[in-house]
Amino acid sequence: MSLEQFKNRNVGTQNYTMLDLGERPKTGWDRFKQVARRSVKLELFTGLKVTFREMIKALFMGEMHTIKYPFEKLPISPRYRAxxxxxxxxxxxxxxxxxxxxxxxxxxxxxxxxxxxxxxxxxxxxxxxxxxxxxxxxxxxxxxxxxxxxxxxxxxxxxxxxxxxxxxxxxxxxxxxxxxxxxxxxxxxxxxxxxxxxxxxxxxxxx
Amino acid sequence: MDGYIIATVIKAVLVLSIIAALAGFGTYLERKVLAFMQRRLGPMHVGPYGLLQLAADGIKLFTKEDFIPSGANRLIFMIAPMITAATAFIALAAVPLLPEFKLFGVTVKPIISDLDIGILFVLGMMAAGLYGPLLAGMAQNNKWGLLGAARTAAVFLSYEVVTGLSILAPIMIVGSLSLIDFNNYQAGGMGEWLIWKQPLAFVLFLIAGFAETNRTPFDLIENESEIIAGYATEYSGMRWGMFFIGEYANMITIGFLASLVFLGGFNDWGFLPGGLAIILKVSFFFFFMLWVRASWPHIRPDQLMWLCWKVLMPLAVINVTITGFVMMV
Amino acid sequence: MSKKEITITIDGVECRTWEGEYLLNAARANGIFIPAICYLTRCSPTLACRICLVEADGKRVYSCNAKAKEGMNVVTQSEEILEERRAIMEVYDVNHPLQCGVCDQHGECELQNYTLELGVDSQHFAVPDTMREVKEWSTVLHYDAGLCIVCERCVTVCKDMIGDSALKTGPRGGPAVDKAYKETAPKDAYAMWNKLQKSIIVPSNGTEHTNCSDCGECTAVCPVGALTERDFVYKANPWELKEIPATCAHCSSGCHLYYETRFTSIDNHDEMIFRVKNEWNFQSLCGAGRFGYDYENRDVTKDEKAFAKAVEALKKAKTVRFSSMITNEEALMLQRLKEERGVRLVNPEVRPFQRFLAAYAKAAGRSLYGSDYKAIMQESDFVVSVGAALRNDNPNARYAFNNVQKMNKGAGLYFHPVGDTLVPTFGKSVECIAHKPGQEETALYLVLDLFADRENLPEYIKTYLDGFHETRKRTIKERVMKEVVEKVLDKESGEENEVKKKVPEMVEKEVEYDHNLLVEALGGDPVAFADSFEKMMKKKSSFALIVGEDLYGHPRWENLAKLVALAEKHCGMKLAMIPPKSNALGVALICDLDDSAEGYTVGYNQPGDFRLSALGEGDLDMPAMNQQEGTMSTMNKRVVPTNAALEYGGYELNDLMNALGLGKRLSVDWTAELPVDKGFQAVEFDDLSDGFLNDGTEVRGYALTAFKSRPSAAKVAAASEEAVLEGEIAYRCNPQRQFNDFTDKAHQIFEAFALYASPEKAEALGERVEVVFEKGSLLLDVVADERMQGEIVEIPDFKADRDVYGLFGESRYANVTIKKV
Known part of the structure; x- marks a missing residue:
């Protein structure tokens, strides 16, 4: 990346990738529809599913991430500077x-x-x-x-x-x-x- | 009569101690469950699997300095946590915790006081709990506390409406305010559970329950990322602890209410005896609250108000209206 | 040696310089860089490195050796020159150890610098390496032959500047350079490599150890880490050291030097002097300057009790006795003490010099001697030294004497009673005359006789001098060509022919000659002297006279001073005196000295009833010279600044002055008050400059002003024999690296307080003797000095508490009885 690109401080003109988030509801009716749609689709439960899945993984599939630090230590990079x-x-x-x-x-x-x-x-x-x-x-x-x-x-x-x-x-x-x-x-x-x-x-x- | 008083006192002491202990244990569970959901271990070092962490925390809370800010209203500042804790436990007085059982030939009713207006009493007491955070926040001479108090007033008052309206429909169906009657109404097995008749009321009640108990995603009144610790900012030691005992006790109360009103209470459930069934149900609600906390983000105060007044309350009113029509027809 | 200013062009820049100046010096003086490794500014070109190659008027020349001519056009860089230089640097890098980090020169190494400067990034040459041992040449010199690049700077400086000639190149052994490189390598690089590969540096006396004055100048000039001070080896890194410009306080040369300090060690964070460095292109140090640096008064705190006592002592003092190792400012403080409180100021070292200088000033009509050693070194080609033990008294006088012989193709006359084997080695045209002590007048008359412009001499002196000339006859053998007639038989014809032949024949002949009775009186052979003097005088134009301490304390000092003034005037000689001790000139100018002590005496670095001392054993501690800032007056008649190299926590003289109500805020606040009527300038200390310019101009401090007056018309008396000493004689003279108690304190100076004698005399005396003077006696060990000759013994005076001055009196010579112990 050249320096000029860093110097461009006009937010939005840089080379960002935009995510497709769909259209934001404009009218009250649209908003109502969005709420209704999301409620019916039970999107909230996706979140619950994810956390539950992680718990199962952690508890029963040996994917617990914790290192009990003073008793266990992670190997460190050879480039670590201690x-x-x-x-x-x-x-x-x-x-x-x-x-x-x-x-x-x-x-x-x-x-x-x-x-x-x-x-x-x-x-x-x-x-x-x-x-x-x-x-x-x-x-x-x-x-x-x-x-x-x-x-x-x-x-x-x-x-x-x-x-x-x-x-x-x-x-x-x-x-x-x-x-x-x-x-x-x-x-x-x-x-x-x-x-x-x-x-x-x-x-x-x-x- | 004497026996009745003695039994009541014994029951009260038992409920108080057991629920208080459970509330403490709840903190341990919360940490564990949150940790597991984030693939961590949670407390591990004090006692086996960190079980004695609870004791350690208790010792810590008891031995910490009881700090009162110089500009605070000392009396109210000191009383406020007690209001929260007290109301939470008082609410439990009208809640039947287990089915009747015989001990040494005596029939024990595991309810401290079978009030005819049980459900009203419970909801009322929980609503009175609002004074705890409100007074605490206003008494402590701290801007974060004051913001917390303001939010407390707004959230609790608003969601009282939803709680009341949502539970009105089941009350209409059962025709009684006694929780024992609710239980007995659903004695006919899983098919009789009120959740099937009033699914919307159940959802609304649950949502309002989260707000009433100040749980994520509605934990706005002590939101760390915005207002430090809200009403609890200046509290330390056991006074701070009492707020949390109150909160966890309330969570248990809401669990009981939801189970009794919508999920068949302590009636036998298939091969499961009623006592075990209700414990499982309450446990599920407790776990559900932690699960939700691990999964969902906070919402903004304005979103909370929007949800209450523009979504939940209209839905509850519609639900009551429809229920009324159906009953008339 | 008159100089003509010319203009030459170097790299397109017009430069002013002198006719006959070396191109390298001309370029340097004008700020143009020409790389050079082997060249030393004040020494003869060695032509070992060949890296200073330039093109002058289209011809390749070595700039250190090529002389400037009017209108010359010099190019210092071209493709071929750079190629040649790079090849030379590559050759220097062949087999040079690469562990630069360990070397004591790294960071200031010329090999490193030039390798980078000339862009050596690859190596094309190789030769098998030879084992070269590390040598400890003397108690102070460390030679790591493995690092040596044989630039011969050490050899050159030792010969041309120091005069010891203690080093030479020797055989290295090992394989020679592959002949095949002759085709591939540039010419100069190959030639230089061939020579380099054959040699290393060895002591010139053929042993493992140098026989020299241990001045360490060779370590200073070494461009790499081959020659280092033994004490400094691997002790610290040059880049860690902080350079503090200062003035050496040991003798009156007042050399510019840098104290290099650093924290002592990991345990001790106090600053410590690790070594001494000098601007070796412009200033050479002696062993005392280079190695006598750690004489600071250590761990001194403000002792209030001692201070109070000192103030009391000064209040009741009748006399202050002090050494001349003090700054001008301190001298001024003492003078102020005399003016305000009427104390007597006693300094036996300086008093005779002060009198002598005053007498000279009266006779010559100028308050200071006319020349200095720098001018002598640069311009003179004939130096005469009278009354100075050149080797011991003052290193810079000796360097000047030697340098004139080497650089200016000069000649020298050395008048001194104590025989010296080193001085004659300075040059082929050096004549030493070992007269009897006390005959200095005769020596000066001889100088007048030899050099003076007869026409302008006062009539009575002319007559007096003529009285020493007799026309005598002597027989000499002469070679005469005589014609001889020989008869040769012709074989072919059988005839006998007469052939005339010239055959040399020695004929005795009587000739008249001028017999100089002055030479005879001084113990010389007038005939031989006349012969050699004639040779010495060839092509000489600039004469110089150095006079030393022997004259100052001489019983007939007043007459000597007049004679010196006369010689300066009528012989056209550059005159320079040797002030006897460190700041003797400053003290002589500033202080109003008394002849003798009286009553309660406060001694400053001298014996006394109450002792102020920088040596750490007095009643009140004082800062040593490397802990003080201030100015000194050097024998080159300059007032030069010196800075404090080390911290000092105690009281100084200015504090005492303050307690007496006479002080100033800082010692250096006195600098601007130095007496203008004595030649000083009213300049603040902080405004004094320090250092040298690129062309060697000294910009340290300022030059003392010499005031003119009407010369006195007093007549010079005839030479008297009254002061001549016979019998057993002791001479007050320090060994080469000792000047005072402070040099003695330094851990790298080992010369003992002992009786020094020529080897024969020392053998006769045994190991330990008692020297009995009129007023007392000394018990001394006997040390043989290989460079001494004759019967006179030397007794040092560097320990103040032995009161050698008291024993000798004013004269440097004394009749003594030496008893074996």
Missing amino acids: IHEMKRLLESGHYRCIGCGLCEKICIADCIRMDTRYDENQRKEVSEYTINFGRCIFCGYCAEVCPELAIVHGGRYENASEQRASFALFEDMLTPLDQLNQQQEFPGFGAVSPDADKKIKKTPLAY
């Missing part, structure tokens, strides 16, 4: 974060901070990493900008706690080492697109 997770490398178990600070830079709520240092292996070590969830707006930019797929949005949307800091430290977000085998690659926000290979220009290699 509390962040910090991923580890499957091979070594070392965290993936390289401390580049891009998430810190892009964060529009300015809620990410990290402490880094030069470690014994001549690498950049992330000594602490926090997200202030009181400020985080879960926009997902951090996950999108992360070059290592290290920070992703997880599915933990229940973030009520006595302290906001309860799940905001590096350790809290990192995949626990004993659950490393269950760590799943993040397919959602910021993940490599399926056609990434096509978009890359090949660089010559001398090996």
Whole structure:
């Protein structure tokens, strides 16, 4: 749709589809006829029928829609953006974060901070990493900008706690080492697109 | 005479407690039925299948602050809910609830007072119930309450007319105002039911009943989407609860009236004994009211008035007239 | 070096510039962008990157190396040039690590910038990578060879500006570039790649560690993250840091720098300085400036009790003793204190300088020395330094001396009693004369003798100088061509022919020459000196004289000041002095100093009965210089603003002044009141500009005005030997990166408060000695300084509480007895 169509604010000239509602009664007699017709046709009972049918379906045909929430949970979309997770490398178990600070830079709520240092292996070590969830707006930019797929949005949307800091430290977000085998690659926000290979220009290699 | 007084007191206490309990239970049923019709579960967590939700609500209502607005007329504000509840139960005094039965060799008539003008009394008491919402709305110093009160007056007064006129035709046929007589008139099995003779009167009565009990689609006097909670806006705790006990009691009363007047009352129904039959009938009406609420939308106040004065009342008058002609011929 | 203004056309824009100016600089000065990676404005062109390629009058030239001529037409961009530049950037990107996020340069990386600027979106070249180890070159330098693009900026700046020449390119190892690229790659890119692929940067002394002054200028100029300060590695990201323009407070150079601050850590939200950055194209820092930044007075709150005591102390004070590491405003407050309450102002660091400057002003008829170090650096080709320990006293004086040798094909004369092995390496034409302490007069007379315009000199001086010239005879060996007759047998004819041949022969010959007794007196060999001086003087036109602190405290300072004025006048020399400490010039101009303390003394960053201190151990806390705003007077005779980089929660001098009823609302409200009759201007602090223009023009603050007066006619006395010291001598001189208690507080400056001596002397002295002065003694460790020579030992003065000034007296030299402990 082009922008011009949005800018047309004259209601009625846009491209609406009109429903065929028949003619509205004009005279009193017409109205009487309409009432009489509808009463005789027992249109009201159609409504009753619908609700009754739904009740039968719900009660006897297993189509009850309620999820008993804290006890049952719906699976959420992989693209859902809840509390962040910090991923580890499957091979070594070392965290993936390289401390580049891009998430810190892009964060529009300015809620990410990290402490880094030069470690014994001549690498950049992330000594602490926090997200202030009181400020985080879960926009997902951090996950999108992360070059290592290290920070992703997880599915933990229940973030009520006595302290906001309860799940905001590096350790809290990192995949626990004993659950490393269950760590799943993040397919959602910021993940490599399926056609990434096509978009890359090949660089010559001398090996 | 002493026995009569004692029996009456016992009956009154029983009716009061049972119907009050049923009214509470009605709220549970309402939530459940509405939930099922929307494919939900309804209350589930308090007690098995949420049955104790009722108790929980009761505790909540009793322990809530009894709030009275500063500008309110305190006395009337406090009395109004009682009027609703009281009139609802008083109306039940003239309604035969079950067929006669023998207990310990004593014949028990399950009616508190078999008045000759039973039906008139019931309708009168229900009409007096109008004062509850009316006074409540006017006493609470709240514009939503006042609007609710105004609507109360309009709706109740209008539909009293329809109720009265619609039930006039059956009265003419039976020739008595006693509900026991109505019951006995239809003792001859399903074929004798007045609904066959007076189908239009039945429909009109039912429609008016919805309005009298303030049920959807005619629940204009406390319509949340328009006037917050109407006459109940400023009420809280048990006073608020009394309005609802009154409403549910009225629903039960209307159920009884409809069953007794049109559907053969507590006469045996085929293989079903009369007591069970009337309970089933009342239950059906109760369920029907919930069903309707789940299915149909509200109507506007002007539509309600239009329906009353331009459709229902003329129909009722015509019905009475035709009934009169038929009886004369 | 006279400059001629010309007009050239760059990309169709008419630009004014100087004849002989490099095209790149001309373009930059006129706001036209030409990419360049290896070029540094004040250094010689390296020609390593070749990316500054332009077309001048239809010919391809490198703009960093091509000189402007009248009417030149320069095109900076064309299809071929862009193609070439893009290829060069692709080559730079070959095997460069892609983990930009981890690098300490990301966000301000020139490789990133130019890769994007030149639109490199694909790579056509490849070569197997070579393992390149990360090296820690010194206590402060961190070199990640894997990131290095071998632009050689570090090598260039170290050689041309700093003078340490501590870096060079070394072999990289690993495979060479595939010859097949010669056909496909553009010419410049291929040539540059061939060189790049062969080299990395290594310390020039052949070891794993640099032997240099640890100034860190190489880390500043590095366009990528290869060279970084060790302390900063992986600590923060450049883009997180807030730049606060300020003035370095450690020495009188008053260099422009940026304190870069950020919250300390996740736990601690207080601002902290993470590093120091500078405008390296126009201003070079020393190690103290770059690494001595964390001297702030931390966690200070308003201690009302201490404040009340301080007010009491000031009320009963007879003397205020202060260091010169204060702002002009504070100096003015103290002066006001003197005017209103009659306290004595004592500053042993500045007092001799103030006297000397006054004496100079009287003799020269100008209130300030005539030139500055910027002018010397740009214009001079012969620098003479008298009485300054160039390596230690002032980094910018040293940089200027070195830069003149490297950039202006200059020469240098360095008069100083303490032998130095670094200064002679600045250039081929540098002559060092290690005279005896106290002979500075003779040195200045020699300067007059060598450079002065004889005709205009006063008669008595001419006569005096002529007295030092003797015509002597000496024998020299000369090569003479002698004709020899040889008999050669002709084989064909059998005849003997006589053939004449010329054969060289050494002949001893006696010649007359001019024997200069002044040189002899200074300990030099007049013959050798005359020879080398003749070479040094070739093609020289602009002379400069740097005088240092040795003269100020010299017993015959008054005569020296006259001599300096005389030299400036008659030798056509650019004269620049080295104010002894941070804001010495400002204090000298603003404060009316007294010679000695008396009675109850309040010390401001100095010992005293009541101590105001920014070091955190005094009786009342004061803000350190990186927590203050205000102005400083630099040795380039400018009044420059500095800003507060860090928060300070306590009281400052202005609060004390307020308590005494003499204060103003803010410290910087004093700025406009700086004395106009001393050369300052009545400008509000907030109206002072800061920074540099594209062409390097310094627009920081304003220049001090020099007032002219009638030169005094007093005669100059003859050189006296009375001040000459013999025997065991100590010299008051700080190690290279130490200037005061604040540099000592900084965690990246390690030079100890110890006795510094040449390696031989240090060995003779042992590990720890007691140095006995007339008035007291010091117990010191002995540290060998590889760059020192001779017997004189250096004793630092950067710790105020050791009262080194008290021990030495005014002179920087003292006879001492050194005992082994």
